[in-house]
Structures are given as structure tokens and as C-alpha cells.
Amino acid sequence: MEKLAKYDVLVVGTGVSGLFLALHMPRTSHVLMITKAELDESDSFLAQGGICVLKNDADYAAYFEDTLRAGHYENRRDSVRIMIRSSQHIIRELAECGVDFTRKNGELQFTREGAHSAPRILYHEDCTGKEITRCLLECVQKLPNVTILTHTTLVDLLCDGNGCKGAVLQMKDGTVEPVYVPDVVLACGGVGGVYEHSTNYPHLTGDGVALAIRHGVKLENVDYVQIHPTTLYSKKPGRSFLISESVRGEGAVLLDKNGERFTNELLPRDLLTQAILKQMEKDGTQHVWLNMQTVRCPDIEKRFPNICERCQEEGIDIHRDWVPVVPAQHYFMGGIHVNLSSKTTMEHLYAVGETACNGVHGANRLASNSLLESLVFAERAAHDIRLHSQTQPDETENLFHLSDYENLSQYYADNIAAVQTEIRRQKQRRKQA
Numbered sequence: 503m504e505k506l507a508k509y510d511v512l513v514v515g516t517g518v519s520g521l522f523l524a525l526h527m528p529r530t531s532h533v534l535m536i537t538k539a540e541l542d543e544s545d546s547f548l549a550q551g552g553i554c555v556l557k558n559d560a561d562y563a564a565y566f567e568d569t570l571r572a573g574h575y576e577n578r579r580d581s582v583r584i585m586i587r588s589s590q591h592i593i594r595e596l597a598e599c600g601v602d603f604t605r606k607n608g609e610l611q612f613t614r615e616g617a618h619s620a621p622r623i624l625y626h627e628d629c630t631g632k633e634i635t636r637c638l639l640e641c642v643q644k645l646p647n648v649t650i651l652t653h654t655t656l657v658d659l660l661c662d663g664n665g666c667k668g669a670v671l672q673m674k675d676g677t678v679e680p681v682y683v684p685d686v687v688l689a690c691g692g693v694g695g696v697y698e699h700s701t702n703y704p705h706l707t708g709d710g711v712a713l714a715i716r717h718g719v720k721l722e723n724v725d726y727v728q729i730h731p732t733t734l735y736s737k738k739p740g741r742s743f744l745i746s747e748s749v750r751g752e753g754a755v756l757l758d759k760n761g762e763r764f765t766n767e768l769l770p771r772d773l774l775t776q777a778i779l780k781q782m783e784k785d786g787t788q789h790v791w792l793n794m795q796t797v798r799c800p801d802i803e804k805r806f807p808n809i810c811e812r813c814q815e816e817g818i819d820i821h822r823d824w825v826p827v828v829p830a831q832h833y834f835m836g837g838i839h840v841n842l843s844s845k846t847t848m849e850h851l852y853a854v855g856e857t858a859c860n861g862v863h864g865a866n867r868l869a870s871n872s873l874l875e876s877l878v879f880a881e882r883a884a885h886d887i888r889l890h891s892q893t894q895p896d897e898t899e900n901l902f903h904l905s906d907y908e909n910l911s912q913y914y915a916d917n918i919a920a921v922q923t924e925i926r927r928q929k930q931r932r933k934q935a
């Protein structure tokens with residue numbers, strides 16, 4: 503078994519949070535990044551609507567209040583404050599990386615989504631995540647201090663009483679290897695893969711959360727799972743296709759089986775989901791309808807090219823037909839509990855992005871806050887790691903035993919079951935409280 507070279511930090515995941523963290527590590531620090539799949543197979547590539555930014559100081563109070571109201575006031579206020587106050591420099595950095603936000607006459611364009619009291623979302627057509635992640639990836643791939651391994655899976659954490667010492671990886675060729683590093687960062691996305699219907703990639707099975715359960719790392723609000731109100735109703739198998747909130751923000755309306763409007767389309771996601779499910783039950787239908795003919799922007803194909811194309815593939819002409827839509831699992835507000843520097847309760851173990859819970863989203867995420875939150879708290883994790891960087895752990899401790907990982911498929915199945923059970927258990931506990 504070939505041994506992995508020496509690294510200073512292991513980053514599990516190549517979505518926006520992992521990539522931004524790698525970009526913020528000093529060039530003298532050797533960073534190993536791994537991803538379970540191909541580089542373009544992360545939820546970050548799927549984000550459609552956009553990324554929030556504080557437009558100006560006058561909007562601060564409203565943005566703060568919108569985030570809290572959507573989160574049912576269960577948000578950690580310090581986290582929200584940091585996210586909003588950091589947003590402008592994050593957007594500047596993205597622009598420096600080459601991200602091309604939509605502009606008109608040179609001026610940045612802002613859109614609006616559900617539960618926002620004002621337009622404050624920057625976007626790139628209807629594929630903002632792809633634009634941002636593609637640019638970050640290009641920047642990271644140029645860094646000589648960063649190594650990226652695809653089709654390499656985090657299997658376990660190596661830890662003793664003093665914290666995390668490294669990880670166990672399943673390599674592309676199927677072999678299992680330990681990697682001893684001073685710091686490990688879990689940037690492994692959400693939990694959509696443990697649900698039957700989800701907008702997420704199916705390989706995102708909450709692996710970080712499963713390992714947190716296994717090693718007694720503190721979790722927070724793992725039952726707070728966001729269901730997106732409008733995904734395309736399709737008989738085709740696979741990932742549910744999202745019809746972005748900004749389509750409703752631009753004027754599309756929801757209709758019941760009789761073609762009547764039945765709700766306010768810009769309610770926060772959890773409330774809108776409830777309204778749709780209630781209407782489906784009342785009508786005895788599998789979906790409701792979205793009428794995109796009321797969208798106000800003049801060139802809908804240019805504004806929402808991917809959504810229009812996907813509808814066309816399903817035989818839906820958005821200028822003539824209504825689009826069938828249904829709620830599906832979408833986002834994980836809870837996760838591994840972290841502090842404001844993205845540190846977990848285990849020494850030398852960090853969590854960022856959707857895997858982490860820093861309390862920004864409270865009980866429900868405000869639309870387009872997650873890309874921003876991922877970037878802000880990834881940068882903070884990098885800063886903390888830089889401050890506390892230490893020497894290599896001693897490999898002679900031999901925390902790794904190959905025999906523990908003999909039946910990996912059973913091990914992975916157990917992890918998925920553990921995440922599902924924990925979500926159900928927490929839900930039940932909250933109901934009883």
C-alpha cells in the first residue's frame with residue numbers, strides 16, 4: 503500500500519466551502535483535498551438562484567431581520583452579523599477570481615427571492631453556483647500547494663483523547679489508507695442522499711455527520727431539513743430538478759388543479775411547502791402548477807436558460823403550458839456544531855459549508871444565504887487553522903487498523919442509517935418538548 507505524502511490539512515469536499523478554504527491557506531501549507539465523485543459533482547455546481555450580499559448599510563437591518571424571520575428567530579445572531587458584514591468583501595474576492603455576476607450597463611443586477619424584503623441577490627443567469635464553483639476550482643487548481651484527489655472517500659476519522667489526528671480514506675483503486683494530518687476539515691455537503699426525493703447529488707449522504715455521531719462530536723439541529731417547495735414533478739428517476747425561487751420572485755404564480763392561485767408565492771420555504779402539501783392533499787393531486795407566463799422579465803429564456811431547457815426536455819412549453827411542481831428535500835440547516843471559527847467540539851477538526859451548523863440559518867434558511875455562509879465561514883476556518891497550525895502528528899501511534907474496514911459497503915450503509923435515525927430521533931424529541 504503506497505503511503506500518502508505529508509500534508510498540513512485534509513479538506514474533505516470540493517464544493518464552494520472546501521475550495522474557498524483551500525484558497526485561503528498560506529501557500530506554504532500543503533493541502534490535500536478529496537472528493538467522492540468528479541470535481542463538477544457537488545451541490546455547489548447546482549445552485550441556481552444566486553448569492554446574497556449587503557447592498558449598502560441602509561439594508562443591514564432589513565437583511566438581518568429577513569434572515570432571522572425566515573429562521574424562526576432560532577439563528578445565532580453573532581453568526582448572522584458576521585455573515586452579512588463579510589458579504590461585500592466575499593463578493594469582491596469572487597469577482598477577483600473571475601466570477602461574472604450579471605450586470606446591466608456595467609451595474610450589478612440584484613434579484614429577489616422568497617422572504618427577502620428587498621432585491622439583494624447577485625446572480626449569473628440561472629446557474630450562479632456553477633459560475634462561482636467553476637471559477638474557484640480554476641483558481642485552486644493553479645495552486646502548487648494544493649493536491650486534489652477525485653473518487654477518494656473519507657471513511658473514518660483517526661482520533662485519540664487529544665483530538666483529530668487524521669483520517670482513513672478509500673482511494674480510487676479501492677484500497678484503504680490512513681492519512682495523518684494536523685487538521686481535518688469536513689466540507690462534505692448536505693444529507694440529500696439519505697432521502698428518496700431530493701434536489702441534492704445522491705452521493706451526499708451526510709458522511710461528516712455520521713462520523714460525528716460515531717466519534718461523539720456535538721451535533722446541532724440535525725432535524726432542521728429544508729424541503730424546497732418547487733421542484734419539477736417528473737416521472738423520470740434521479741435527482742429532483744429545482745425550479746428556482748427567483749422564478750417566483752420575478753412573477754411566476756402557483757395554481758391549484760382548477761387554475762386558481764392558493765397562496766403567496768414568496769412565503770418562506772417552510773411555510774410555502776406546507777401550503778403546497780395542504781393544497782395537494784385537498785385536491786388529491788401529486789403536484790400543483792407553476793405558471794411562468796406571468797414572469798415579468800422580457801427575455802425569460804435568457805434569464806432562466808437551464809430551467810427553460812429542462813422544461814422543454816420534459817415536453818413543457820413554458821409560454822403555453824403550466825409547469826407541474828412538487829416539494830422535495832433540499833437543504834440541511836443543522837449539522838456538526840461549530841463555533842464562529844468553524845471549529846467542532848473535537849480538537850483539530852473543523853466543519854464548513856452545509857455539513858456544519860454555525861447557527862446562521864436557525865430553523866429555516868433564507869434563500870441564497872447558503873453559498874455566502876459557506877464562503878464566509880470557510881475563510882474563518884482557514885484563518886483559525888493558520889493561527890493554530892502545529893507540527894505533524896506522530897504516526898507511530900498507529901490509530902489505524904485495516905481490519906476495522908473489511909466490509910466497507912456495510913460500514914457505509916450503517917452510516918446512512920445512523921444519519922436517518924438521528925434526524926428522526928431529534929424530530930421526535932422536539933415534538934415531545
Ligand SMILES: Cc1cc2nc3c(=O)[nH]c(=O)nc-3n(C[C@H](O)[C@H](O)[C@H](O)COP(=O)(O)OP(=O)(O)OC[C@H]3O[C@@H](n4cnc5c(N)ncnc54)[C@H](O)[C@@H]3O)c2cc1C
Nearest residue numbers: 515516517519538546549551552656690691855856872873
Ligand atoms: C439544486 C440546488 C440549488 C441551490 N441553489 C442555491 C442558491 O441559489 N443559492 C444558495 O446560496 N444556495 C443554493 N443551494 C445550496 C448550496 O448550493 C449548497 O448549500 C452549497 O453549495 C454547499 O456547499 P458545500 O461546499 O457545503 O458542499 P457541496 O457543494 O455539496 O460539496 C460537497 C463535497 O463533499 C464531497 N464529499 C461528501 N462526502 C464525502 C466523503 N465521504 N469523502 C469525500 N468527499 C465527500 C462531495 O463529493 C463534494 O465534493 C442550492 C442547492 C441545490 C441542491
